[in-house]
Amino acid sequence: MRYREFLRAHLKDIIPDNLRLPSGFHVVGHVALVNLNPELMEYAAFIGKATLDYDHRLKTVAARTGPTMGIERRPAYKVVAGSRDTVTMHIENKVRFKFDPIRMTFSGGNKGERISISRRIDSGEYVVDMFSCVGQFALHIAKNNDVNVVAIEINPEAYAFLVENIEINELQDKVTAVLGDCRVVHPTHVASRVIMGYLHDTEKFLPYALEILVKGGGIIHMHKAVSEKSLEDNITCITDICREEGFVSEIEVRKIKNYSPGVSHVVFDISVEST
Template sequence: MRYREFLRFRLKDIVPDEVILPAGFHVVGYVALVRLNSELMKYASSVGEATLDYDHRLRSVAVRTGPTKGIERKPAYMVVAGSNDTTTIHTENGVHFKLDPIRVTFSGGNKGERIGMSKRVEAGECVVDMFSCVGQFALHVAKRNEVDVIAIEINPEAYRFLVENIRINELEHKVSAVLGDCRVVHPTHVANRIIMGYLHNTEQFLPHALDTLVEKGGTIHMHKATSDKSLQESITSITRTCKERGFVSDIEVRKIKNYSPGVSHLVFDICVSLK
């Protein structure tokens, strides 16, 4: 039985028929993350208990209470059923992530991009992950390739999980973790490839990414939430910033997923070389 049908059956005496129930939920380890509309929030605990019964592998259910905030990317969730201990192990294509998904961000919708990125990297490269969080990109890249990875993270709690995940995956010889604002702590002229997995105002970080590349240039994968109307404006801005740093740029744009109405999660693959 599908999740929405299961909820409708289980909650038929609790939730009015006209209230729209969620069609699914996101699973991180043993934790279910559910988005409820405003009408459903009053029934959150009932939805949570039903969700635990729907999937017996789950130990906790949390509902989203607001948007992810700030450069530290702090999610807003509230546990409504099951255990309040939401630290878990999430395994993705052989890579193990220890994290607390209600305290640090982890998007299941980006799984394909994370795995795909590990296939784009070439042996011998130095890769800098400027927004590493718990290592979502950095560990996939290091697990599949003979590379050196520098993983930068500003959120102290995410950084703590990042360091532990490097150890859990036995990648200490490939991945170095750095705590701090990537605009301040980034190395200079070392990277062949840079991952910028941050969606908001990402272009303000681009000059720092360019300074991190080796002097002859390299490739930057810049994520950004972009509306259809502003796509060309973003491309023009990227081209201008690269030119100001003495680089010629070749830009390809890929869509990862819908982000919100009229806005897409895009990746700008920026290959730069000296003029």
């Protein structure tokens, strides 16, 4: 039975018929993350308990209480049913991620990109992941390639999981974790490829990404949340920044997912050569 129908059947004596129940939830390890309309929040504990009955692999249900905030992109959730221990192990394509999904973001919608980027890498590459979090891109890349990866993260809590995840996946020989602001702590003139997995004003970090590349140039994967009508302006802005920093650029745009109404999460694949 589908989730919404299951909830309706199980909660028919509790939740009024006119309220729209959620159609699904996001599973991270043993934790289900659910978005509820504001009028459903008073029934969150009932929905949480029913969700645990719906999927017996789950141990915790957490409901979103607000938007993801700040430069560290901290989500806002509260546990509404089950275990309060929300640190979990999430496995994706044989890569193991230990982290707390109610304390840091791990987007289900980016899964395809995490896997596909690891297939684009050539053997022997040096990759810098400027916004690493718990290793979403860095670990997939290192698990599947003979590479050096430097993974930078500013949030000490996410960084601690990143360090642990490097060990859990036995990638100590390939991945170096760095704590700090990538604008300050990045290595210079070392990488063939830079990953910029951050969606807000990402172009402000582009000069630092260009500094990370070896002097001749390389590839930058710059993620950003953009509206359809601002796409061309973004391409112009990227081209201008590259030119000011002494590079010619070729840019391809790929859509990753819908981000919000009228706004998409896209990645700009920027190939640059020094002039």
